[in-house]
Amino acid sequence: MNGLWTYGHTKNGRLMADSNSRPKYISFDIYGTLINWDTDFTTRQLLAGRLPDEQWPAFKKVFRGYRFDEVLGDYKPYEQILQNSFDRVCKFFGIGSTPGAGAVFAEAVRGFSAHDDVPAPLKLMGDNYKLVALSNADDSFLDISIPKLGADYHAVLTAEQAQAYKPRYQAFEFMLDTLNARPEDFLHIASHTRYDMHPMHDMGFRNLWVLDRGYDPITGGYDYNSVKSLDEINHYLGL
Numbered sequence: 001m002n003g004l005w006t007y008g009h010t011k012n013g014r015l016m017a018d019s020n021s022r023p024k025y026i027s028f029d030i031y032g033t034l035i036n037w038d039t040d041f042t043t044r045q046l047l048a049g050r051l052p053d054e055q056w057p058a059f060k061k062v063f064r065g066y067r068f069d070e071v072l073g074d075y076k077p078y079e080q081i082l083q084n085s086f087d088r089v090c091k092f093f094g095i096g097s098t099p100g101a102g103a104v105f106a107e108a109v110r111g112f113s114a115h116d117d118v119p120a121p122l123k124l125m126g127d128n129y130k131l132v133a134l135s136n137a138d139d140s141f142l143d144i145s146i147p148k149l150g151a152d153y154h155a156v157l158t159a160e161q162a163q164a165y166k167p168r169y170q171a172f173e174f175m176l177d178t179l180n181a182r183p184e185d186f187l188h189i190a191s192h193t194r195y196d197m198h199p200m201h202d203m204g205f206r207n208l209w210v211l212d213r214g215y216d217p218i219t220g221g222y223d224y225n226s227v228k229s230l231d232e233i234n235h236y237l238g239l
Helices: 040-046 053-070 078-092 101-111 119-126 139-149 169-179 193-202 230-237
Strands: 007-011 014-017 025-028 130-135 155-158 186-190 208-211 224-227
Touching (some): 040 053, 040 101, 053 078, 078 101, 101 139, 130 169, 139 155, 193 208, 193 224, 208 230
Parallel strands (some): 025 186
Antiparallel strands (some): 007 014
């Protein structure tokens, strides 16, 4: 684990960050990191009878790539991001477009629940730190998803508010400007390296923690810590 803070105090035998390096905010990606992102069932329903089973792993991978590519341009509503990326991957595999697919995916996303390992440690964090959501979705999604997490949030920030999606710098600049904060004020937790860790590192954020849920390869060079649970981060916070 990369040492981003200095530790010197103990509490019940656990390391605690020095007070000078205590973050003002703990910020989070939401979907995938805290909310269990699983569009496989919906995607297979929309593809029923149109894609050979042996092509499913490749389709899933390319679909994920097109979702990433779609958020790199000018802002558009999240449902449109989902529609456009699905249309593009279908075209890639020689399948006709599916009108209304974006709405079907959007409804599925709104129905996702928190990962089982999230509510208890997240509440403990929220009892001790100001929590901030920075999500690649619209307000209407977070209005439904945030209450499922079981913790109070100081701020819930979205791509709709920022008029930009991560990994665009504009999304992170919106968080800094809204909170009148600096990169060193944050400990950020996400399960996505391309969306969060890489751009945040380039912008000067250093308290970066990957909650590894298997979405992205864990690579070196970006000064982030990799953990398997929020409990591990609470441990290093001395909670």
